[in-house]
Amino acid sequence: xxxxxxxxxxxxxxxxxxxxxxxxxxxxxxxxxxxxxxxxxxxxxxxxxxxxxxxxxxxxxxxxxxxxxxxxxxxxxxxxxxxxxxxxxxxxxxxxxxxxxxxxxxxxxxxxxxxxxxxxxxxxxxxxxxxxxxxxxxxxxxxxxxxxxxxxxxxxxxxxxxxxxxxxxxxxxxxxxxxxxxxxxxxxxxxxxxxxxxxxxxxxxxxx
Amino acid sequence: xxxxxxxxxxxxxxxxxxxxxxxxxxxxxxxxxxxxxxxxxxxxxxxxxxxxxxxxxxxxxxxxxxxxxxxxxxxxxxxxxxxxxxxxxxxxxxxxxxxxxxxxxxxxxxxxxxxxxxxxxxxxxxxxxxxxxxxxxxxxxxxxxxxxxxxxxxxxxxxxxxxxxxxxxxxxxxxxxxxxxxxxxxxxxxxxxxxxxxxxxxxxxxxxxxxxxxxxxxxxxxxxxxxxxxxxxxxxxxxxxxxxxxxxxxxxxxxxxxxxxxxxxxxxxxxxxxxxxxxxxxxxxxxxxxxxxxxxxxxxxxxxxxxxxxxxxxxxxxxxxxxxxxxxxxxxxxxxxxxxxxxxxxxxxxxxxxxxxxxxxxxxxxxxxxxxxxxxxxxxxxxxxxxxxxxxxxxxxxxxxxxxxxxxxxxxxxxxxxxxxxxxxxxxxxxxxxxxxxxxxxxxxxxxxxxxxxxxxxxxxxxxxxxxxxxxxxxxxxxxxxxxxxxxxxxxxxxxxxxxxxxxxxxxxxxxxxxxxxxxxxxxxxxxxxxxxxxxxxxxxxxxxxxxxxxxxxxxxxxxxxxxxxxxxxxxxxxxxxxxxxxxxxxxxxxxxxxxxxxxxxxxxxxxxxxxxxxxxxxxxxxxxxxxxxxxxxxxxxxxxxxxxxxxxxxxxxxxxxxxxxxxxxxxxxxxxxxxxxxxxxxxxxxxxxxxxxxxxxxxx
Numbered sequence: 001x002x003x004x005x006x007x008x009x010x011x012x013x014x015x016x017x018x019x020x021x022x023x024x025x026x027x028x029x030x031x032x033x034x035x036x037x038x039x040x041x042x043x044x045x046x047x048x049x050x051x052x053x054x055x056x057x058x059x060x061x062x063x064x065x066x067x068x069x070x071x072x073x074x075x076x077x078x079x080x081x082x083x084x085x086x087x088x089x090x091x092x093x094x095x096x097x098x099x100x101x102x103x104x105x106x107x108x109x110x111x112x113x114x115x116x117x118x119x120x121x122x123x124x125x126x127x128x129x130x131x132x133x134x135x136x137x138x139x140x141x142x143x144x145x146x147x148x149x150x151x152x153x154x155x156x157x158x159x160x161x162x163x164x165x166x167x168x169x170x171x172x173x174x175x176x177x178x179x180x181x182x183x184x185x186x187x188x189x190x191x192x193x194x195x196x197x198x199x200x201x202x203x204x205x206x207x208x
Numbered sequence: 209x210x211x212x213x214x215x216x217x218x219x220x221x222x223x224x225x226x227x228x229x230x231x232x233x234x235x236x237x238x239x240x241x242x243x244x245x246x247x248x249x250x251x252x253x254x255x256x257x258x259x260x261x262x263x264x265x266x267x268x269x270x271x272x273x274x275x276x277x278x279x280x281x282x283x284x285x286x287x288x289x290x291x292x293x294x295x296x297x298x299x300x301x302x303x304x305x306x307x308x309x310x311x312x313x314x315x316x317x318x319x320x321x322x323x324x325x326x327x328x329x330x331x332x333x334x335x336x337x338x339x340x341x342x343x344x345x346x347x348x349x350x351x352x353x354x355x356x357x358x359x360x361x362x363x364x365x366x367x368x369x370x371x372x373x374x375x376x377x378x379x380x381x382x383x384x385x386x387x388x389x390x391x392x393x394x395x396x397x398x399x400x401x402x403x404x405x406x407x408x409x410x411x412x413x414x415x416x417x418x419x420x421x422x423x424x425x426x427x428x429x430x431x432x433x434x435x436x437x438x439x440x441x442x443x444x445x446x447x448x449x450x451x452x453x454x455x456x457x458x459x460x461x462x463x464x465x466x467x468x469x470x471x472x473x474x475x476x477x478x479x480x481x482x483x484x485x486x487x488x489x490x491x492x493x494x495x496x497x498x499x500x501x502x503x504x505x506x507x508x509x510x511x512x513x514x515x516x517x518x519x520x521x522x523x524x525x526x527x528x529x530x531x532x533x534x535x536x537x538x539x540x541x542x543x544x545x546x547x548x549x550x551x552x553x554x555x556x557x558x559x560x561x562x563x564x565x566x567x568x569x570x571x572x573x574x575x576x577x578x579x580x581x582x583x584x585x586x587x588x589x590x591x592x593x594x595x596x597x598x599x600x601x602x603x604x605x606x607x608x609x610x611x612x613x614x615x616x617x618x619x620x621x622x623x624x625x626x627x628x629x630x631x632x633x634x635x636x637x638x639x640x641x642x643x644x645x646x647x648x649x650x651x652x653x654x655x656x657x658x659x660x661x662x663x664x665x666x667x668x669x670x671x672x673x674x675x676x677x678x679x680x681x682x683x684x685x686x687x688x689x690x691x692x693x694x695x696x697x698x699x700x701x702x703x704x705x706x707x708x709x710x711x712x713x714x715x716x717x718x719x720x721x722x723x724x725x726x727x728x729x730x731x732x733x734x735x736x737x738x739x740x741x742x743x744x745x746x747x748x749x750x751x752x753x754x755x756x757x758x759x760x761x762x763x764x765x766x767x768x769x770x771x772x773x774x775x776x777x778x779x780x781x782x783x784x785x786x787x788x789x790x791x792x793x794x795x796x797x798x799x800x801x802x803x804x805x806x807x808x809x810x811x812x813x814x815x816x817x818x819x820x821x822x823x824x825x826x827x828x829x830x831x832x833x834x835x836x837x838x839x840x841x842x843x844x845x846x847x848x849x850x851x852x853x854x855x856x857x858x859x860x861x862x863x864x865x866x867x868x869x870x871x872x873x874x875x876x877x878x879x880x881x882x883x884x885x886x887x888x889x890x891x892x893x894x895x896x897x898x899x900x901x902x903x904x905x906x907x908x909x
Contacts, residue, residue, distance in 0.1 A: 039472035058497030138497030141489035
């Protein structure tokens with residue numbers, strides 16, 4: 001426990017030698033990137049709030065017509081469990097577990113992320129069927145953009161996971177791959193964080 | 209434009225070039241348009257011919273385009289910026305010429321050199337180019353070149369990412385350039401406010417050119433900001449505490465932080481506008497709940513910090529040169545650090561002053577008006593610090609000092625007119641007039657342009673091994689000062705007389721004397737541009753006489769002056785241990801600064817890679833395809849980007865090792881040469897006797 005952390009989050013630890021040192025710069029840089037990404041989401045949240053009024057709704061379908069809170073709860077469960085599953089990846093890397101274990105945990109994350117996307121897309125299709133397309137009103141434009149951008153992030157995260165599985169198989173768990181898995185962890189947890197805000201502000205606030 | 213879209217060429221057909229406009233109707237406007245396109249085409253042909261004739265393609269590719277060396281990336285950024293600046297200044301000249309011929313009457317309002325639509329394209333590209341593809345690449349390039357050297361670092365934290373950022377910036381610049389030849393640019397000004405720029409009122413490709421240029425280069429700038437920030441936080445030489453960093457590093461840190469936080473806002477506002485145009489969403493439309501005020505709000509959340517992103521590196525340059533060329537220590541280091549950081553923070557709280565007249569309450573306007581006035585305080589502190597630095601110094605009036613003096617005189621006027629505009633009730637009277645145009649040119653030209661040109665002049669020998677010609681440098685500086693005074697001070701008067709900005713025509717003959725003065729100024733600006741080009745050319749021809757292999761031509765005090773000129777790719781044979789602020793100056797004071805390091809080790813340098821080039825190519829293709837609705841190419845290039853990333857991820861990339869022996873040999877050669885060089889005194893600085901080894905007895909910085 002007395003070990004010094006070089007960057008926020010679960011560190012690889014000094015047992016990993018050079019990878020631990022490299023991670024200081026690279027993972028810190030990724031935190032900075034995530035901070036910048038968070039500004040994008042922040043502005044989209046603010047926009048969503050500004051369109052959430054009768055003018056922004058413009059007579060189109062509103063939150064109570066479109067939102068299915070049960071499906072949103074299922075999506076939340078998938079995504080947050082996916083976040084927990086990434087803990088398996090991080091610990092397996094940190095404690096030098098066999099790489100099969102890393103791959104299994106990565107696959108679990110990808111599957112849970114895919115489950116999230118399945119229900120999210122299903123919701124989008126249902127909403128579009130009810131006339132809730134992004135072309136219907138300013139509010140719907142902002143809703144689709146904010147939630148859709150998060151979905152695109154999750155999709156990119158799954159692609160990244162698949163790319164990392166390929167790297168673990170063909171490159172092995174070398175220093176660079178370890179650092180990249182640490183960054184992927186930051187990204188994957190960041191998506192949970194944004195989703196919690198989406199769940200609260202996008203879905204719960206207008207329904208309350 | 210035809211309504212049906214070809215599956216292969218999208219909306220592209222033979223009717224989109226300015227030559228078809230010229231064939232349709234010959235007048236001054238179409239001649240100017242076709243002439244500009246011809247300059248682009250001939251320039252491209254000449255460049256290709258020169259590269260082929262000199263057999264430079266190979267060296268260009270191997271030594272520059274695939275290099276991940278921050279110094280070379282910096283130089284490429286600056287080269288890109290100077291090419292774009294030539295276009296921007298010429299456009300400014302055409303704008304001024306048009307307005308001096310644009311006096312119309314109520315019955316015949318449209319006259320002048322170019323048509324109103326062409327005029328609107330001119331001021332839109334002029335603004336877009338000058339902000340995004342001149343000022344930004346100039347400052348990013350200068351920081352790339354200088355920052356690692358001043359910090360005692362080998363390179364940026366992420367060298368390949370740096371290459372990608374350059375590629376994305378170049379892709380954006382390329383899109384703006386190609387709009388000269390293929391199609392038209394937007395007419396909504398550099399801010400492209402909807403709903404005018406929405407699909408209903410601007411159905412053509414013009415706004416899309418702007419959007420994709422901004423979106424692509426904006427991602428590049430965000431990544432650059434991250435790179436700078438991480439480099440400063442993690443890559444400083446041992447002993448280089450924050451309060452030992454040269455001021456230029458501090459202002460770079462401010463810029464980095466501001467890029468990280470401000471660029472996303474631009475990405476969001478442009479992204480939303482793109483969605484409105486391509487997907488039919490309703491963020492900023494007039495109907496269905498759209499709200500264009502959100503655009504202004506989000507855009508300026510980026511736009512105002514951007515202004516300080518532009519100016520702070522110039523402040524860093526002025527801090528360096530005021531100290532070096534006065535032979536004095538920088539006055540008020542701590543206050544300058546605090547002032548820079550204050551500006552960076554306060555700059556995020558003033559954006560609303562760009563739309564005081566949009567209808568929010570008086571209380572809100574007052575709050576932002578006060579914040580705007582407050583930001584003048586740290587700026588004033590800085591001006592006094594630089595003047596105090598020069599006070600009783602042994603000032604050498606080199607070209608950078610001419611720029612600095614011009615900056616003192618003119619920037620203060622620009623700053624004060626900003627304080628005037630910060631008062632909402634005055635702003636109601638003069639907003640959207642040429643008073644505003646005069647104000648922002650008055651801060652950006654004497655601030656950013658003079659600062660960057662002074663910086664280029666100052667660090668040029670470090671990059672290329674020879675000084676720039678001082679006489680031509682001073683002439684260029686004076687022409688830029690005179691050009692500014694004559695071009696823009698009349699616009700203050702015109703604004704107060706009631707001339708709205710961006711007017712293609714007007715009816716008041718009283719404007720004309722001021723218009724002619726401004727046009728004369730524009731001629732001076734063109735002369736300044738030519739003089740700048742001549743400075744580079746004549747210095748290149750006299751490079752042997754101007755050579756400064758010793759690497760310290762100005763008797764400087766920060767780390768970058770400790771290395772040879774041109775600086776080797778590894779910069780330092782041995783990463784220095786920093787013991788003081790202005791460490792190189794301390795070394796000079798304590799005896800022989802050019803001591804060889806005790807041992808040499810292998811140096812790891814990032815390997816060359818075509819990664820940035822490939823990303824730039826796919827991003828350009830993506831932007832162009834989206835502008836012209838060539839969907840297959842858009843999909844292909846969009847998918848190519850993650851494919852490139854994944855492919856590179858699979859490679860095991862080994863750094864290039866420079867063996868200790870090679871470093872030692874080069875370094876020993878430098879030290880031996882240094883011992884043979886005769887020290888040059890301050891009085892000899894501009895003569896051939898200045899070989900880059902200063903007389904240390906004169907060092908007082």
